[in-house]
Structures are given as C-alpha cells and as structure tokens.
Amino acid sequence: MDTKIKNHLSxxxxxxxxxxxxxxxxxxxxxxxxxxNHRRNQTIMYLYSKSTNMRxxxxxxxxxxxxxxxxxxxxxxxPPYRSVLEAVGDGWRILQFPRPENFPFSDIDxxxxxxxxxxxxxx
Amino acid sequence: xxxxxxxxxxxxxxxxxHNGYIILESVVAxxxxxxxxxxxxxxxxxFIQSKPFRQNVLLHPEVSGVARSLxxxxxxxxxxxxxxxxxxxxxxxxxxxxxxSELGYGITHLQCYYYPQAVEIEDGATMIVPGSHQRLVxxxxxxxxxxxxxxxxxTVPAGTVAMTHYGIWHKAGPKINHTRRSMIKxxxxxxxxxxxxxxxxxxxxxxxxxxxxxxxxxxxxSYRDRRRGEHTWNWLCGLTEYQEEYHPARMFMxxxxxxxxxx
Numbered sequence: 001m002d003t004k005i006k007n008h009l010s011x012x013x014x015x016x017x018x019x020x021x022x023x024x025x026x027x028x029x030x031x032x033x034x035x036x037n038h039r040r041n042q043t044i045m046y047l048y049s050k051s052t053n054m055r056x057x058x059x060x061x062x063x064x065x066x067x068x069x070x071x072x073x074x075x076x077x078x079p080p081y082r083s084v085l086e087a088v089g090d091g092w093r094i095l096q097f098p099r100p101e102n103f104p105f106s107d108i109d110x111x112x113x114x115x116x117x118x119x120x121x122x123x
Numbered sequence: 124x125x126x127x128x129x130x131x132x133x134x135x136x137x138x139x140x141h142n143g144y145i146i147l148e149s150v151v152a153x154x155x156x157x158x159x160x161x162x163x164x165x166x167x168x169x170f171i172q173s174k175p176f177r178q179n180v181l182l183h184p185e186v187s188g189v190a191r192s193l194x195x196x197x198x199x200x201x202x203x204x205x206x207x208x209x210x211x212x213x214x215x216x217x218x219x220x221x222x223x224s225e226l227g228y229g230i231t232h233l234q235c236y237y238y239p240q241a242v243e244i245e246d247g248a249t250m251i252v253p254g255s256h257q258r259l260v261x262x263x264x265x266x267x268x269x270x271x272x273x274x275x276x277x278t279v280p281a282g283t284v285a286m287t288h289y290g291i292w293h294k295a296g297p298k299i300n301h302t303r304r305s306m307i308k309x310x311x312x313x314x315x316x317x318x319x320x321x322x323x324x325x326x327x328x329x330x331x332x333x334x335x336x337x338x339x340x341x342x343x344x345s346y347r348d349r350r351r352g353e354h355t356w357n358w359l360c361g362l363t364e365y366q367e368e369y370h371p372a373r374m375f376m377x378x379x380x381x382x383x384x385x386x
Contacts, residue, residue, distance in 0.1 A: 046267060050341045059339035062269025072214045072297035074244060076270050108351055110258045110344045113268065 005032050040122040041067055045092060047084050049115040052098055054084040060113050084117045092119040124197065124382040129321040130188030133329055136321060139193060140230075140355045141334040141348070143256035143288040147185050151237065151282035155179040159239035160305065164208035171204045171309065174386060180237055180284065181309070182386070189286050192321035193230050193359075194313040199378030204309035207295065209247050215297035217266035218252070220290050227366075228354040231313040232289040236306050241281045247298025248276040249285070249306055254337040256288035257351050265292065273338030312376055318361040331356035 008029055015021040048060035058079045081087040088094065096118040103114055131139070139145055155175065162170065170176055180186060181200055190198050221234065242248045252274050276296055277285055287293070289310070298304065319328050331353045336345040357363045 046269070048271075048339070058272070059341070060268060060271040062267060064267075070214070072212050072299050074299065075250060075274065075276055075296055077272065077274070079270070079272070106347065108347050108354070110340075110347050110351075111260050112258070112265065113271070113339065114341055114344065 002032070005029070008032055041065075043121050043123060044095075045080070045087065045119045045121070047079075047081070047087060047117045047119065048113045049084050049098070049117060052100060052115055054088070054117075056083060056115070058083065084119075087119055092121045094118070095120050125182065125384060125386065127182070127187045127191045127196075127381065128184070129192040130185060131192035132322040132324065134332070136192065136359065137332050137352075137356070138334060139288070140331075140352045140359075142253045143291040144251055144253065144285055145189055146277065146279065146283060146285045147189070149280045149282045150183055150185045150284055151179055151239070153282065156239040156281045159237075159307065160303070162206050162208075162239075162305065162307070164206050167204045167206055167307070168202065172202050177384065178386060180307075182384070183284075186235070186284050186286070190233055190311040193233060194311055195315045195317060195320065197314050197380045197382050199312040199314060199376070199380055200384050201309035201311065201378045203377040204307050207306040207308060209295060209298055209304045211298070211301055213247065213295075213298050215247065215250075216294035218250075218268045218271075218292050218294045219262040219265065220255075220260065220292055221262075227358075228351060229313075229317065229358045230288065230355065233286050233311045234289045234291075235287070235309055235311070236277070236285040237309070238277075238279055238283045238285075239281060239305055239307070240303070242277065242279055242283075242304060242306075243302075244276050244278050244296070245298070245300050246302045246304040248278050248296045248304075250274055250276050250294050250296045251285075251287065252292040252339070254340065254348060255292035256290040257348055258292070259290070260292075271339045310376070310378070312378055314380055316361065316365040317359045319359065328356075328360045328362070 012021060012025050012029065015025060044064040046062045047058055050056040050059055058081070061079045063080070081090065084094070094117060096116070098115040098117060135145070158175070171181075177200065236249055252271050279285075333349040333352055336342075340348065354363070
C-alpha cells in the first residue's frame with residue numbers, strides 16, 4: 001500500500017479513538033486514493049497460439065497499455081513470451097480462451113489468425 | 124500496342140502466389156525520384172498520366188514486366204494514384220486489407236507501392252504480412268492485431284517499387300522521426316483471360332511448388348495455403364475454366380488498357 005495512504009489511515013485511526021475524526025480527514029483519504037501511484041492499472045495482451053494448447057509457440061501478439069499507448073513503438077519479430085503458459089507464469093490472467101467451435105474447419109480457406117488468447121495484468 | 128515483355132519465370136510466379144508480393148529495389152532513376160519527392164499528399168492524376176511517370180515508373184521494363192507476367196497482355200495502366208505522405212511521428216496504421224477483399228483464386232489486381240526516397244524502419248516503413256493475401260477477412264476485425272511473426276517492414280533504397288496482391292494485409296508502420304516518407308500507391312488490373320505466357324523454360328506447365336510455411340501459419344493452415352496455391356497456379360496457367368472475376372475491388376479501378384497507351 002502507498003506509504004502516504006498508510007500514514008493517513010494510521011492518523012485517522014488515532015483521531016477515531018480520540019473522537020477527533022472529521023469529514024475533511026475522509027476527503028483527504030479519498031484524494032490520496034484517487035491520485036495514488038499505486039493505483040492498479042489494467043493492461044491487455046492478445047496472444048495468438050499455434051494451437052489451443054497453451055504450450056504452443058506464438059504466431060502473433062499485441063499489448064494494449066492505456067498509460068503507454070500514445071507512444072509509437074517500432075515493430076518487433078520477438079514475442080514477449082514463448083507461449084501462453086509462460087505468460088501465465090509471469091502473472092498474466094487469461095480472460096478468454098479460444099473455443100474450437102469458433103474455428104470452423106475448411107479444406108482450403110484460411111482467414112483470421114487462429115487461437116486468440118486474451119490476457120490481463122494489473123500493475 | 125507497346126511491346127512489354129514478361130520478366131517472371133515459373134519459379135517467380137510460384138513465389139508470388141505464395142508470398143503475395145515482389146519487391147523491385149532501386150528500379151526508378153535517381154533524378155526522377157527527386158522529382159517525385161515534391162508531390163503533394165493525396166490523390167494524384169495528371170502527374171500519373173504524364174509521359175515521364177509512365178516511362179520511369181508504370182512502364183519501366185521491370186515494373187510492367189511483372190504486371191505483364193501476372194496479369195497478361197493488355198493489362199490496364201493506372202491513371203490515378205495516391206501519395207501516402209507522412210512527415211511526423213505516429214503510432215502507425217492498424218493492419219488492414221484495402222477496400223473489399225477479392226474473391227476467387229485468380230490474380231486480377233496488383234497494388235503497387237513506389238518509394239521515391241529510401242525508407243528506414245524509423246521512417247514508418249510500410250509493413251506487410253507475407254501470405255496474408257490468401258486470407259479473406261473483415262479489415263475492421265483485424266485492427267487489434269499487433270506484431271505477427273514473419274511480418275516484413277519494407278525498408279528499401281530510393282526508387283523501389285513493391286508489387287502486391289491486392290488482398291495482402293498491410294499498414295503504415297509506426298514512425299518515430301520527422302523524416303518525410305512518401306509512398307505512391309497505384310494498381311494494375313487484368314483485362315484478359317489467363318494463360319501461361321510469362322517466361323517459360325518448357326512448354327509443359329510444371330506442377331505447383333509450395334514454398335513451405337510462413338512463420339505465423341499453423342500446420343493445417345499451411346496445407347490450405349498449398350491447396351489454394353495450386354488453384355491459383357492452375358487458374359493462371361489457364362488450366363481451369365475461366366470466369367471473369369468482377370470482384371468488388373474493381374469499383375476503385377482507374378486505368379486504361381495498355382493497347383491505348385502511346386508514349
């Protein structure tokens with residue numbers, strides 16, 4: 001927890017015991033919570049696995065970070081992880097698994113990149 | 124009609140079917156590249172129809188030789204183009220295919236990118252995904268894609284022309300500098316039924332040779348690419364019944380047949 005919030009909570013507890021807690025103390029706490037650098041930010045990552053197996057190698061990837069998305073970033077040939085499983089091991093949570101029924105079989109036509117996993121991480 | 128000679132052989136046609144592009148590096152003369160650097164952004168017509176642009180770019184023997192190889196005789200010569208000019212840093216476009224994707228297995232439309240200046244990756248190089256021309260998708264439904272294994276940034280010397288299958292996925296890559304980067308885009312179209320009249324080493328058409336799997340492609344997708352490639356090859360060789368494919372992309376067509384061009 002943010003040190004400032006911790007200290008303020010400690011002061012509030014003392015004031016509460018002494019009967020001195022006021023609305024302004026709670027206002028200050030709210031301000032600290034909304035401006036804290038330790039607020040948890042959600043980042044989304046799409047990984048395209050070469051099969052539904054989470055150990056399969058990746059064919060594509062993209063990361064959406066609302067706090068960095070304004071900066072142009074050069075393309076890369078190197079995926080951030082070797083597999084979906086490795087990403088999970090690094091703290092990413094899976095939001096969406098690829099479902100086989102969403103990939104109708106065809107003998108000739110390919111279309112979208114297959115086996116899209118969507119993951120999230122809070123930082 | 125102007126005598127345009129095909130330049131591709133069977134192997135190079137196989138490669139185009141598989142990859143969906145061919146890059147002709149430094150084919151346009153330096154002095155003409157310099158003239159094109161001052162073109163305004165956006166739609167271009169008069170300059171594209173000028174004799175110098177036709178001589179130096181559209182009907183350059185290597186450029187028109189590829190068009191002649193893949194689109195047959197009397198292909199249309201572009202009468203308009205679009206100058207994609209970027210001068211400031213940006214995040215890049217989202218990956219997309221243009222307009223409406225082509226249906227069918229034929230090759231009827233070559234979309235070309237001409238770079239009058241050298242392009243480095245920092246300049247916002249055009250990116251393409253080899254083999255993606257074989258995938259028919261809704262362009263808005265791939266806008267969230269980021270990096271794809273095997274993607275190519277077209278970093279090239281000045282005077283390069285990249286000739287692509289219309290359906291290939293592409294985008295202007297991210298740009299991190301203020302270097303002026305121009306790409307002049309135009310298209311050639313087929314007007315005649317296909318036949319194997321490119322550079323031939325034998326009269327008998329060889330069997331289609333699949334070049335293997337692109338980096339991002341799964342195993343079953345590779346099998347499909349191979350089958351689709353066989354269909355395209357047979358279509359180009361005139362081995363299958365020809366049905367003129369008036370695909371939706373033609374609504375963007377601007378060009379006149381080669382037979383009507385006089386230099």
